[in-house]
Every structure is written in structure tokens, then in C-alpha cells.
Amino acid sequence: MRFPTFGPTLYGLVLLMVVLGVATPFLPIIVKVQLINFLLFVGLAYALNFITGLTGYVSFGHAIFMGIGAYALGGGIDRLGFPPLLGVVLGAGLGAAFAVGIGLVTLRFRGVYFAITTLVLFLAAKNIVPEISQLGGGVGIFMNLGFQPLAEFYTIWTIVVLEIGLTYWVTHGRLGYGLRAIKSDEDAAKTVGVNASRLKLTVFGISGMFAGATGAVYAWTLSAVLPDTGFDITYSLRMLAMIIIGGAGTLLGPFLGAIIVYVPYNYFQTVQSLLGLQLAVIGALVLLIALFIPTGIVGTIRRHVPILRRYIE
Amino acid sequence: MADLGLVVADLVVGLMLGCVFAVIAHGLNVIWGVTKVVNVAHGEFIMLGAYGAYYLNVYLGFNPVLSVPVDAAIGIGVGFLFYFGLLHRELRGKEAITRESEMVTLVATFGLSLVISNAALAIFKGDAVGIRWTPETLALGPFDVALGGLYVAISSVAIIAISDLFLSRTYLGNAIRAYSQDIGAAQLMGINPARIAAIATAIGFALTMAGGALLTVWLPVGITPLIGATYAPISFVIVVLGGPGKMWGSLLGGLTLGILIDVLPAFGISASIAMAAAFLVLIPVLLFAREGILR
Amino acid sequence: MTARLVARDVRKDFGGVQALRGVSLSVDEGSVVGLIGPNGSGKTTLLNLLAGAEKPTSGTIELNGRRTDGLPVNRVVGLGIAKTYQIPRPFLAMTVRENVAVAAMYGAFHRKAGEARDDAGRLLSLVGMDRQAETVATELTVQHRKQLELARAIATGARILLLDEVFAGLSGDELARSINLVSKIQKELGFGVLVVEHVMRAVLTLSGHVVVIEEGRTIAEGAPQEVVHDPAVVEAYLGTEVARAPT
Numbered sequence: 001m002r003f004p005t006f007g008p009t010l011y012g013l014v015l016l017m018v019v020l021g022v023a024t025p026f027l028p029i030i031v032k033v034q035l036i037n038f039l040l041f042v043g044l045a046y047a048l049n050f051i052t053g054l055t056g057y058v059s060f061g062h063a064i065f066m067g068i069g070a071y072a073l074g075g076g077i078d079r080l081g082f083p084p085l086l087g088v089v090l091g092a093g094l095g096a097a098f099a100v101g102i103g104l105v106t107l108r109f110r111g112v113y114f115a116i117t118t119l120v121l122f123l124a125a126k127n128i129v130p131e132i133s134q135l136g137g138g139v140g141i142f143m144n145l146g147f148q149p150l151a152e153f154y155t156i157w158t159i160v161v162l163e164i165g166l167t168y169w170v171t172h173g174r175l176g177y178g179l180r181a182i183k184s185d186e187d188a189a190k191t192v193g194v195n196a197s198r199l200k201l202t203v204f205g206i207s208g209m210f211a212g213a214t215g216a217v218y219a220w221t222l223s224a225v226l227p228d229t230g231f232d233i234t235y236s237l238r239m240l241a242m243i244i245i246g247g248a249g250t251l252l253g254p255f256l257g258a259i260i261v262y263v264p265y266n267y268f269q270t271v272q273s274l275l276g277l278q279l280a281v282i283g284a285l286v287l288l289i290a291l292f293i294p295t296g297i298v299g300t301i302r303r304h305v306p307i308l309r310r311y312i313e
Numbered sequence: 314m315a316d317l318g319l320v321v322a323d324l325v326v327g328l329m330l331g332c333v334f335a336v337i338a339h340g341l342n343v344i345w346g347v348t349k350v351v352n353v354a355h356g357e358f359i360m361l362g363a364y365g366a367y368y369l370n371v372y373l374g375f376n377p378v379l380s381v382p383v384d385a386a387i388g389i390g391v392g393f394l395f396y397f398g399l400l401h402r403e404l405r406g407k408e409a410i411t412r413e414s415e416m417v418t419l420v421a422t423f424g425l426s427l428v429i430s431n432a433a434l435a436i437f438k439g440d441a442v443g444i445r446w447t448p449e450t451l452a453l454g455p456f457d458v459a460l461g462g463l464y465v466a467i468s469s470v471a472i473i474a475i476s477d478l479f480l481s482r483t484y485l486g487n488a489i490r491a492y493s494q495d496i497g498a499a500q501l502m503g504i505n506p507a508r509i510a511a512i513a514t515a516i517g518f519a520l521t522m523a524g525g526a527l528l529t530v531w532l533p534v535g536i537t538p539l540i541g542a543t544y545a546p547i548s549f550v551i552v553v554l555g556g557p558g559k560m561w562g563s564l565l566g567g568l569t570l571g572i573l574i575d576v577l578p579a580f581g582i583s584a585s586i587a588m589a590a591a592f593l594v595l596i597p598v599l600l601f602a603r604e605g606i607l608r
Numbered sequence: 609m610t611a612r613l614v615a616r617d618v619r620k621d622f623g624g625v626q627a628l629r630g631v632s633l634s635v636d637e638g639s640v641v642g643l644i645g646p647n648g649s650g651k652t653t654l655l656n657l658l659a660g661a662e663k664p665t666s667g668t669i670e671l672n673g674r675r676t677d678g679l680p681v682n683r684v685v686g687l688g689i690a691k692t693y694q695i696p697r698p699f700l701a702m703t704v705r706e707n708v709a710v711a712a713m714y715g716a717f718h719r720k721a722g723e724a725r726d727d728a729g730r731l732l733s734l735v736g737m738d739r740q741a742e743t744v745a746t747e748l749t750v751q752h753r754k755q756l757e758l759a760r761a762i763a764t765g766a767r768i769l770l771l772d773e774v775f776a777g778l779s780g781d782e783l784a785r786s787i788n789l790v791s792k793i794q795k796e797l798g799f800g801v802l803v804v805e806h807v808m809r810a811v812l813t814l815s816g817h818v819v820v821i822e823e824g825r826t827i828a829e830g831a832p833q834e835v836v837h838d839p840a841v842v843e844a845y846l847g848t849e850v851a852r853a854p855t
Binding site for chain 2 (some may be wrong): 113123127132189235240244276282283284289294
């Protein structure tokens with residue numbers, strides 16, 4: 001029997017996650033909370049990577065799935081008496097379902113039109129959901145969950161590990177070939193037999209599933225679902241920034257991007273007047289990277305430092 | 314049964330608002346139609362135009378209509394900056410914009426929008442401001458028409474008419490139209506593509522900022538650095554409705570959205586849902602009439 | 609069972625323009641059919657219809673008796689019909705081997721990733737591109753891109769290949785080598801080919817049967833030498849090109 005060999009990047013990431021998983025119970029509360037928030041960012045980055053990174057379809061409104069996941073958790077706990085974990089599973093399921101439904105319509109549109117449509121759908125959801133009284137109306141849903149840092153941590157930890165594994169599997173197998181062909185030239189891909197619609201829908205669904213799960217965990221940490229935090233455009237923006245900076249479509253990119261985006265976020269949290277600055281800095285990074293090194297940090301390293309190509313992906 | 318008077322009043326408001334929407338969308342339309350580039354930071358330039366009008370009002374007592382030429386002039390400068398800073402690298406020497414270029418400009422302008430809106434937040438602060446300008450309301454039979462809105466609407470239509478005349482009657486205008494249809498052919502006729510794209514971009518920004526100035530009438534207490542997030546999507550929807558590159562399409566799209574946003578509430582639909590409906594109109598149009606409603 | 613692609617009385621209108629006005633032809637696995645005609649005669653349109661890129665306005669297209677008109681492109685490829693682009697469209701972000709491997713994975717062969725990479729290597733040797741196997745497609749010359757285009761179409765496992773002006777721009781030794789290559793591969797792998805061409809030498813050398821269309825209609829068909837001397841054909845081409853083609 002052949003033991004499959006995995007790339008160094010995967011080993012590195014898995015090792016990192018194992019270390020985090022083992023060490024966290026022993027870390028101070030403050031660090032635990034920061035790690036949870038950091039992993040939320042990572043979770044979002046990998047989620048968007050499945051669609052925008054692998055196919056090149058830019059989704060500006062991806063936070064819609066976060067909101068769906070958050071409300072799934074809120075509704076599940078408040079109306080159906082679910083335990084939080086089940087709420088997260090519900091968030092994942094609804095995220096996937098909505099993604100497939102939305103994707104059936106929107107993935108027919110190319111490039112710019114797809115991007116605008118996702119934004120429009122997000123804004124529509126943001127306007128409509130507060131009008132639904134069963135979901136808490138304009139006020140939102142408040143859950144009495146208490147502080148459960150370890151449960152929250154291991155939930156998001158599991159989500160991220162699954163994402164890393166699935167990203168590796170997709171990029172290394174048949175699906176990865178088909179997606180790269182679509183990203184290069186969708187019409188030509190069809191002429192070699194790639195069912196572009198099905199492949200796009202598949203990764204869009206996966207992307208919605210993970211974004212929904214992450215959104216649910218986010219609501220769990222707040223013990224509340226508010227229309228403003230559920231559908232928060234800044235998360236859409238951060239998701240996109242993370243994978244652009246790190247390297248769209250790569251295995252390491254989303255993680256790296258998450259670190260780069262999270263650190264200023266965490267630091268500037270304490271200084272209110274500098275909150276906007278954090279986004280301005282990220283915006284400047286995105287602008288520069290898009291103009292000069294569009295494949296992001298990981299992509300650029302791979303292109304210009306061939307020796308490292310075997311180790312970093 | 315809705316009160317007919319209310320519906321008509323809202324319809325008039327919607328139409329006036331729609332005219333201003335048309336101008337802010339027109340800026341996007343010109344750039345999109347000519348360079349095929351979609352400026353995600355479009356909303357931020359509307360916001361800058363609004364702040365321009367605000368400060369002109371506070372320090373020089375200008376009303377929004379008077380601010381238009383000033384904002385337009387600033388817009389032209391900004392447009393050239395934008396072109397040579399950003400677009401020139403992507404468009405130079407290319408016959409048509411490639412898919413990769415499209416993604417690059419989408420992402421780059423996205424980054425730009427983050428920078429501008431948050432820099433503005435730091436400079437102008439988040440408190441909402443508004444222009445002090447209250448011309449009387451005109452009583453037309455049973456209806457009251459806010460004159461401010463009317464002046465601005467008339468200005469908007471005038472601006473669009475002028476830009477249409479420019480594009481169809483002047484040499485430069487026709488050169489721009491030729492370029493937007495076929496860069497290669499335009500070049501063969503002696504048109505310098507970089508010059509044309511730069512000028513078109515400048516015009517687009519002039520329109521955008523002028524539109525931002527006119528918009529202030531409808532934001533008596535609501536100008537903030539983040540209004541771009543509302544008016545950019547509105548502009549995108551309008552351009553798609555009317556058809557990218559179709560000049561009068563901006564007006565058609567603008568009026569449609571203006572009516573949706575203002576008239577639906579008269580029938581008991583909440584303002585938020587009306588807004589959502591206005592946005593969602595995009596989807597049937599993309600599914601069934603990709604080139605926009607105007608043929 | 610050998611594959612047979614049949615177009616029956618196919619018409620195609622684009623708005624007011626009638627590109628095809630009732631053309632019929634068939635291509636069998638193992639044979640080479642040439643399709644020639646002046647510019648604008650509808651050759652590329654017909655190829656697009658056969659490949660599934662467009663739907664005929666009327667008429668049918670069948671593969672082994674089963675209707676393929678109206679099916680999406682990727683389904684048609686899955687059934688065994690593949691077309692090359694006149695101006696090659698390789699997957700620029702991928703290497704030559706990967707380009708061919710994708711086709712092997714998603715085409716009629718439907719190979720697994722590992723096998724597909726091996727198949728790709730073998731096919732590249734056959735086509736004479738093994739030295740470029742790990743080159744990224746953006747760095748290829750035009751000629752290599754054309755060869756890649758051909759290899760990719762073959763890799764799908766198609767039993768009927770539709771080649772759109774693969775010999776365009778070639779002359780002299782290069783042309784002779786290309787013609788020999790295509791002939792050799794076709795005989796070795798046994799698929800059927802419909803060759804759309806302007807380069808007469810290639811068509812006459814490779815084809816067993818030639819169809820001539822002009823303004824959307826068939827004006828002549830038969831063995832290459834017969835067709836070449838058919839007065840209607842000579843007239844359609846104004847005589848110069850056809851008369852000069854070496855036998």
C-alpha cells in the first residue's frame with residue numbers, strides 16, 4: 001500500500017493547527033479569545049478562496065453567507081432550542097443551500113456582472129432581513145449562551161482544519177485541473193469537456209457552506225445576532241483582502257493573508273480613532289498588490305523564487 | 314388603497330431623485346462604456362463631490378448647482394490622475410481589455426475605495442453633515458414641489474443632454490465613441506487611444522463629482538464618508554439597467570430606480586424593502602436583457 | 609463500432625445573414641474529410657455547429673445515430689467530438705503537460721489525474737513536444753501553440769476531430785512536416801478528421817474525400833483530384849489557388 005506524500009505546506013499548516021489545538025487550553029483567556037477571532041478570519045479567507053481564488057470569480061457580497069450562518073445559529077438556538085454546535089451545522093447547511101441556489105442564477109454571469117450581482121444580493125439581504133420579525137426584526141436575536149471559549153475555539157478550529165484539507169484535496173486532484181482551466185479560459189475549458197457550470201457551482205456551494213459555518217461561530221462568540229453584525233460589509237471586504245494579499249487560489253495564501261489582516265485589526269481595536277485606518281492600510285496593500293504582484297505573496301514567491309516552488313503552495 | 318395624492322407626490326420626488334441618480338451613474342457609464350473598466354471606488358468619488366459641495370457651501374455660500382462647475386473641474390483633474398496612475402498600465406497597447414486586466418482593475422479599485430473612504434473617515438470624521446439651502450416649495454395645484462429638488466433635477470437633465478451632444482456632435486466626442494466600439498479601428502483612423510481613454514476618464518469623473526454635488530440636496534443631514542457604499546451599487550444597477558455605454562440609458566435607469574425607491578413606500582412597502590427591490594431589479598435585467606433595457 | 613458524424617441539411621441564420629443554407633456531410637472514424645471554400649462560405653460556422661458551440665437553425669447533427677445538435681459543448685466532447693480553435697487558446701496559466709492532461713481528464717476518456725498526466729506525456733512524445741512538456745503555455749511560440757491545440761483535442765479521446773485551419777501560415781518544409789505529423793497521428797490513433805483549410809496542399813494530401821461549400825451551400829464533393837478540376841469549384845476560387853495546387 002502506498003502512503004500518499006503530501007506537500008510541505010500542508011504538513012506545515014497541519015503542524016501549526018495541531019500545536020494550536022494542543023496548546024490553547026493552557027493559554028490565558030485573552031489569548032484564547034484572540035485566537036478564536038483570528039481563526040474566524042482564517043475560516044472566512046479559506047471560504048472565499050474556494051470560489052474567488054480557484055475560479056477567479058470575484059464575490060463582493062460573500063458576507064451574505066456569514067449572515068445566513070449567523071441567523072441560522074440564532075434561529076436554531078432561540079426558536080428551536082438547538083445547542084450551539086447544531087446551530088453551526090445548520091449554518092453550514094443553509095450556507096451551502098443558499099450558495100447553490102444563488103449560484104444557479106449568478107454563476108451564469110461573467111466577471112464584473114457576477115461581482116456586482118453578489119454585492120446587490122448582499123445589500124438586498126441586509127435590507128430585507130431586519131424586516132422579518134421572526135428573525136428578531138430590527139433588534140436581532142439575543143441568546144444566553146454564556147462564555148464557552150473552548151467549545152467555540154475547537155469548533156472554528158475544526159472548520160479551519162477541514163477547509164485546509166479540502167483546499168489541498170481540491171487543488172491537487174481532477175477538480176483542481178478543471179478549475180484552473182476555467183480560471184484561465186472558461187470557454188476553452190468547455191471545449192476539452194469541462195462541465196464549467198457544475199464545477200463552479202460545486203466550489204461556490206463549498207464556499208457558502210464554510211462561510212455560513214464561520215458566520216454561525218461568529219454569532220456564537222457574540223451570543224447575539226444583530227442585523228448590523230450579521231450582514232457586515234467590512235467582512236466581505238476583509239475576506240477579499242486576505243486572499244488577494246496572501247495569494248488567491250493557493251494553500252498558504254488565505255492563512256498568510258489572514259495573519260496580515262488580523263494583526264492590525266486586533267491592534268487597532270483598542271484605539272477607536274484608528275479603526276478606520278486599519279481598513280485604509282489594508283486597502284492600500286490590496287491596491288499595490290493588485291497592480292504590481294497580482295498573484296499575491298505566495299503566488300509571487302512561487303513565480304520568482306523557483307527553488308521554493310516545491311515547498312510553498 | 315393608497316392615497317393618490319401621496320402616490321403622485323412620491324412619483325414626482327422619485328423622478329427628481331432619479332435625475333440626480335442618472336448623473337452619478339452617467340460618470341460610471343462613460344468610463345465603463347469607453348474603457349470597459351468598472352471603477353469600484355465610484356461611490357467614493359461621489360462622496361468627495363458631495364463634500365466638495367458641502368465645503369463650498371460652508372465657506373463660500375455656494376448652492377449645489379453652483380458647485381457643479383467647480384466639482385466638475387476637480388473631477389477632470391482627478392480623472393486624469395486616475396487614468397495615468399491606474400488605467401494606463403492596463404490598457405496601454407491592448408486591443409481590448411483582457412479578463413485578467415478586468416480582475417486586476419476590479420480588485421485595484423476595490424482597494425482604492427477602502428483607502429479613500431477610510432481616509433475620508435479620518436479627515437472628515439464620521440458625523441453626518443448637510444448643506445444649508447432651502448429654496449421655497451412651489452405649490453403646483455394640490456402638490457408641493459421642493460424647488461431645490463427641481464433645480465437639481467433640471468441641472469441633471471441638462472448635464473446629460475450636454476454630454477450626449479458632446480459625444481454625438483463634436484470631433485472629440487465621436488472619437489471617444491469610435492474608440493469604445495473598436496480600439497483597433499479607431500487607431501487606424503489616427504485616433505490616439507491613450508489620449509481618448511484619458512479624456513473619457515476625466516469626463517467620467519467630472520460627471521461623478523458633479524453628481525455628488527447635486528446629490529447633497531437629497532442628503533440634508535446625511536453626508537458621511539461612507540455614503541459611497543450606498544450610491545455605488547445604485548450606480549452599478551442603473552448602468553446595467555440602461556446598458557453600459559448607452560448614454561440615455563443612465564437617465565432611464567436613474568428614473569426607474571428613483572421611482573422604485575420613492576413610490577413603493579406610498580403603497581405601504583417599507584423603505585428598506587423598496588431599496589432591496591430596487592437593487593434586485595438588476596437580476597432579471599441581467600438574465601433577460603443583458604445589453605440593458607434600451608436596445 | 610466505428611463512429612460516424614452526420615450533418616443533415618443544416619441551416620444557420622445569424623439575424624439577417626444566412627451563413628449555412630442546407631449543408632449535409634458525414635465524417636467516419638478513420639477517414640479524413642476536407643472542407644474547403646472561399647472566405648465567408650460558412651466553413652467555420654459548420655465546424656462550430658458540429659462541435660456544439662452553436663445550435664443549427666434547422667437540420668440535424670447526429671453521432672452514431674444520436675442527435676448532438678443543441679447539446680452543450682462539454683457534452684459533445686464527452687461523446688467524442690473535439691474541435692481546435694483557429695487562433696489557439698491554450699490555458700495560459702498551466703504547463704503544456706497540464707494543458708493536455710486536463711483534456712484527458714474531462715474529455716471522452718475521463719481519466720483520473722495521475723493516469724491523465726502519464727497519457728499526456730505519451731501524447732506529447734507522439735506529437736513531438738516532449739521537450740516543452742513543463743513549459744508554461746504563455747511562453748510558447750505560435751507554432752507550438754498550434755501543436756498544443758492539436759494535442760489537447762486528441763487527448764480528449766475524441767473519435768472525430770474537427771480541425772480549424774491548423775496549417776494556416778505554414779509553408780515549405782514546415783508545412784510538409786506538419787502534414788506528415790497529422791497524417792501519421794491520424795493513421796496511428798485511427799480517429800476521423802474533418803479538416804477545414806485554405807492551404808490546398810494539405811487538404812489534397814490528407815483527405816480521402818473533399819467537400820466544397822460556397823455561400824452556405826455545397827457546390828461540389830468527391831475525391832480530391834475530381835473536385836480540384838470541377839469547373840464550379842475553379843470558378844468559386846477564381847481559378848488561381850486551385851490551379852496551382854501541386855498534385
